[in-house]
Every structure is written in C-alpha cells, then in structure tokens.
Amino acid sequence: MTDPVSLAGNESESLRRRWPSRRTVWRWHFYSGLLCIPFVLWLSLTGTIYLFKPQIDAWLDRGYDNLQVSGSPASVSAQIGAALAAVPHGTLDAYELPVDAHSAVRVLVNQGQELFRVHVHPQTLKVLGVVNDEGRFSNVILHLHGELMLGDGGSITVELAASWIIVMLISGLFLWWPRNAGIGGILYPRLNGGRRVFWRDLHAVTGFHVSMFALFLLVSGLPWTKSWGNLLKQARQLSSETTVHQDWPTGSGNAGTARADDDGTTINEHAGHGMAMADTLTAAIDYRVIDRMVITVGALGLPPPVRIAPPSANAPQWTARSDTQNRPRRSNLVLDADTGEVLSRTDFPARPLIDRIVGYGVAAHEGQLFGWFNQALGVFTTSGLILVSISAVVMWWRRRTIGTLGAPVAQESTRFAIGFFVLMTLLGTVLPLLGLSMITVWLVERLILRRIAPVREFLGLPSVAEGQQAT
Structure with a gap:
C-alpha cells in the first residue's frame, strides 16, 4: 500500500518540477518591471493623450x-x-x-517628401493656414507613442518593451493568484495592515483589474510595429497568390493620407511615399473633374474625414476614402473621372478576416470603437498602469538593501521550471524579439554576470556552481 505521506511528497515534488517557485516568478517580474516601468509610464501618458485625438484636433482647428x-x-x-x-x-x-458649409476646406498637398495641410476659405479662396502635417500635435503624439520619434529603430524599441511588459503582466498575475480564502489584497487593497501591506495591495489589486485591458492594448498594437508587423505581412503574403495590401502601416509610417490602391485598400499612410507618378501626372490632371466627384461622394454620407485623391503610380484611378478612426465604419471607393460616379466600393466587412480583426483592435486601442466609454476605458487602463508603476517603485525603494539592486535573491533549491519555461518559450516564439532578448539575457547572465562577484552580489544572482545545483 502506498504511503500517503510519500504520495503527498511525490505530488509536491512533481508540482515543483512543473511550475516554478514563487520567488522564481518574482525575479522574472522584478527584472521585467525594472526594464519596462519607464516605457509603461511613457506609453500610458502618450496613449492617454492620443485617446482624445478627435477632441484635440477639433480644438486646435477651431479657428x-x-x-x-x-x-x-x-x-x-x-x-x-x-x-x-x-x-x-x-x-x-x-x-x-x-x-459643413462654414468649415474651411482642407487640402493635402505634397511637396517633395513633405505633406502640407492647407486650409482654404470655401468662398473667398483665402488661404487661412498652411501646416506641415507631420508637425500636427496629434501626429507628434502618435510618433512619440509608437516610435519615440526615432523612426523604425524606435518602433523596434517600443515593440521589445511591449513584449517584456506582457511578461511583466503575466508574471504579475501569477504572483497575484489567491493563496487563501480571503479577498482582501485580492479584489481590494487592505487599509489596516500598515504601509507595507497597503502598497503591496495597491500594486497587486490595481494590476489585476487592469491587466487584461493592458494585454489587449499591447497585442492590438503589435501589427503596427516594424518587426512583428512586417513578419505578419510576410506570413500573409506566403499564403496569398496576389500582393497583400493592408489598411495600416508598420514602423514609422503612421501618418495618414488618403491614397488607396485599385482594390480600395491603403497602400501608403506616410507622406511623400509613392508619389513619383502622381508628380508626373499633375500637369495633365484636370481638377475640374473633382467637382462632380464631390457631389457623388458627399451624398453617400461616409463618416468624416472623407478624402478624394487623384491617380498615382499605385492607384491609376481617382479614389475616395473615409479615414475615420472607427475603422469598422471605413469605406474605400474607386471613381470614374468622366462622370464622377462610383466604379467600386470596398466596405469594412468585405476585407480579409485578419484586416477586420486588426481593424477592430486598432479602433478600440485608439478609443474610437464604441464612443466615449471606449475612451473612458482607455483612461482607466492607462491610469491603472501608472499607479501600478508608481507603487512598484515605492515598494522597491522601501524594501531594497543598500548596495544592491534589490532583486529577490535566487534560491539554491529552486527546481527547473517546466511550466513557466514552456509559457515563456511560446511567448518567445510568437514574439521573436522577445525570444531573442530572453536568450541574450540568459547568455549574458550565465556567461558574464554570474562570474563577476560584485555584479553578481549587486543583482542577487547565484554563483555558477549554485546555478548548476539549482537546475
């Protein structure tokens, strides 16, 4: 007959081998947080501002x-x-x-590699303002948020940070997971346990309430990044016999124009790209034809802003596009230059499934999918992330030992973490930048940091011998 004590011990041993100790996950959480908190604060602040792009643009353009x-x-x-x-x-x-009839006309004009927004009085034709589109406040915030104003290199940096924020959130949820029957410190912070308990609960409870929303924001932003977004497009191209066009840019091309290709999908959302044919055709274009197109397009009641674009190298016919941030309401039209009539129309439901999924995600990410409540939910999430970050810094500062980084000390008895290793492997496979960075961090720690005693003690790492015993 099997000894119950022995059986319990075997089950406990099996559990330790399948899942890491709490301290192991804590170390993952600590180091990912150390890396990510500056980015969490930056992305939360810039993202909160961009949530209100329609209101900000309307206020800035009130004149x-x-x-x-x-x-x-x-x-x-x-x-x-x-x-x-x-x-x-x-x-x-x-x-x-x-x-409406009392609004200035907005005309987007290319000059070399720059795009200008010209405001014209609809009756007197007086030019009321010429603004570099890249310098508009909302576009500056967009570039600060998505690429740190550093182009594609900044986009890759943000993508890497977002990947580690996902690790931080998942490991944080593991640490939050209830270990007793009480809900204090789980669903609400305890107020009578002293400062240490208060800050711990504020961090854990707030993190729990915003983590799912934060994970959604991170995942929905990935298709726009330089590395992961390009990999997604390449994967789609491998399974398609025709050239894949998508309704969103990757990397630094995040400023919008109205130019569309012949199937109604955007081929360019960055000023000055693909304009060579447009430049050569400009002299031959009779802009009087747009008078007929405006009547046709205006009668359709498309959600604003609605833009009509002339032929280009990638779109040999006149096109029109609703550029509303609520992407499921977008439509793209191909127009007849002679009659101004609509030759073809592509609405959101007709797009490929992946485009629709990304479209819904981006619209929710930008706070425009379901009105003011979407914006409020975004503010709730970003505010929660800021509070989680501040509370984390407070806890770290109060708990740290002078002369060390303050990381949880590695335990010699920690077993090989199969479950956590599998989870991180899956994440590292789906997010290649994360996978490469995890391998790099592991190699640097094993081959360099553990062998330098002062650095090892500062970081709270085990020695090489201790690390071998632990695994």
Whole structure:
C-alpha cells in the first residue's frame, strides 16, 4: 500500500518540477518591471493623450471652422488651385470634404517628401493656414507613442518593451493568484495592515483589474510595429497568390493620407511615399473633374474625414476614402473621372478576416470603437498602469538593501521550471524579439554576470556552481 505521506511528497515534488517557485516568478517580474516601468509610464501618458485625438484636433482647428460664408462656395477645383498656389511646386495628395458649409476646406498637398495641410476659405479662396502635417500635435503624439520619434529603430524599441511588459503582466498575475480564502489584497487593497501591506495591495489589486485591458492594448498594437508587423505581412503574403495590401502601416509610417490602391485598400499612410507618378501626372490632371466627384461622394454620407485623391503610380484611378478612426465604419471607393460616379466600393466587412480583426483592435486601442466609454476605458487602463508603476517603485525603494539592486535573491533549491519555461518559450516564439532578448539575457547572465562577484552580489544572482545545483 502506498504511503500517503510519500504520495503527498511525490505530488509536491512533481508540482515543483512543473511550475516554478514563487520567488522564481518574482525575479522574472522584478527584472521585467525594472526594464519596462519607464516605457509603461511613457506609453500610458502618450496613449492617454492620443485617446482624445478627435477632441484635440477639433480644438486646435477651431479657428478654421465657423467661418463667415455669405454666398455660394467656390468650385472645388478653384479651392484646390488656391491650395496648390500656397505650396510652391506642390502636388495634390487629397481633397478633404468640408464637414459643413462654414468649415474651411482642407487640402493635402505634397511637396517633395513633405505633406502640407492647407486650409482654404470655401468662398473667398483665402488661404487661412498652411501646416506641415507631420508637425500636427496629434501626429507628434502618435510618433512619440509608437516610435519615440526615432523612426523604425524606435518602433523596434517600443515593440521589445511591449513584449517584456506582457511578461511583466503575466508574471504579475501569477504572483497575484489567491493563496487563501480571503479577498482582501485580492479584489481590494487592505487599509489596516500598515504601509507595507497597503502598497503591496495597491500594486497587486490595481494590476489585476487592469491587466487584461493592458494585454489587449499591447497585442492590438503589435501589427503596427516594424518587426512583428512586417513578419505578419510576410506570413500573409506566403499564403496569398496576389500582393497583400493592408489598411495600416508598420514602423514609422503612421501618418495618414488618403491614397488607396485599385482594390480600395491603403497602400501608403506616410507622406511623400509613392508619389513619383502622381508628380508626373499633375500637369495633365484636370481638377475640374473633382467637382462632380464631390457631389457623388458627399451624398453617400461616409463618416468624416472623407478624402478624394487623384491617380498615382499605385492607384491609376481617382479614389475616395473615409479615414475615420472607427475603422469598422471605413469605406474605400474607386471613381470614374468622366462622370464622377462610383466604379467600386470596398466596405469594412468585405476585407480579409485578419484586416477586420486588426481593424477592430486598432479602433478600440485608439478609443474610437464604441464612443466615449471606449475612451473612458482607455483612461482607466492607462491610469491603472501608472499607479501600478508608481507603487512598484515605492515598494522597491522601501524594501531594497543598500548596495544592491534589490532583486529577490535566487534560491539554491529552486527546481527547473517546466511550466513557466514552456509559457515563456511560446511567448518567445510568437514574439521573436522577445525570444531573442530572453536568450541574450540568459547568455549574458550565465556567461558574464554570474562570474563577476560584485555584479553578481549587486543583482542577487547565484554563483555558477549554485546555478548548476539549482537546475
């Protein structure tokens, strides 16, 4: 007959081999947090601002709206001519339909590799303002958020940080997992346990309540990153017999234009790219044809902003596009230059499944999928992440031992963590940058850091011999 004590011991031993000790996960959580907290704060602050892009843009453009218009507006072709005259050697990128009769006309004009937004009075044709589109506040915040204003290198940095934030959140949920029957410190912070308990509970409870929303924000942002986004596009291309076009850019190309290809999907969302044919065709284009197109497109009631773009190297016909941030409401049109009629229309439900999934994710990520509540949910998540980060810094500062980094000390008896290793392997496979960085960190720790006694003691690492015994 099997000894119950022996059986219990075997089960306990088996559990230790399948899953790491709490201290092992704590160390993962500590180091990922140490790496990620500056990025969590940065992404939360810039992301919160960008949630309110429609309101911010409307406030900044308030001087171009509610204009005095006493008669009929000038023709659209004349409005475009006035905008082109304001930008030397400029070519038309897109004409944006005015929201109402008292709003300035917005005309997007390319000049070399730059894109300018020209505001024109619809009746008098007076140029009210010429703004470099990349310098608009919302676009600056977008680049700060997605690439740290460092181009593709910044995008890769943000992607790597986001990957480690995922590790931080998952390991944090493991540490949060209840070990007793009480809900104090699990669902709400305990207020009568002293400062140490308060800060611990504030960190853990807040982290639990925002972690799922934060994970969604991180995952929904990955298709826009330089590395992972390009890998996704390449994977889609391998399974497709035609060239894959997608409705979002990867890397630093995050500023939007209206140019679309012949199937109605965006081929360019960055100013100045792919304009060579547009430049050569500009002299031959009769902009009077857009007067007919505006009537046709305006009658469709597409959600603003709605932009009409001339032919280009990638789109040989006139196109129109709703560029609303609520992407499931977007539509793309191909127009007849002679009659102004719609030749074809691509609505969101007709897009490939992956495009629809990403579209819903991005719209929710930007706070535009379901109105003000989406924005409020975004603020709740980013505010929670900021609070989690601040409480983490407070706990670290209060608990750390002077002269050390303050990491949880590695235990010699820690067993090989099969379950956690499998989970991290899966994440490292799905997120290649994370996988490469984990391998790099492991090699640097094993081959360098553990062999330098002062560094080893500062970081709380085991010696080489201790590490071999632990595994």
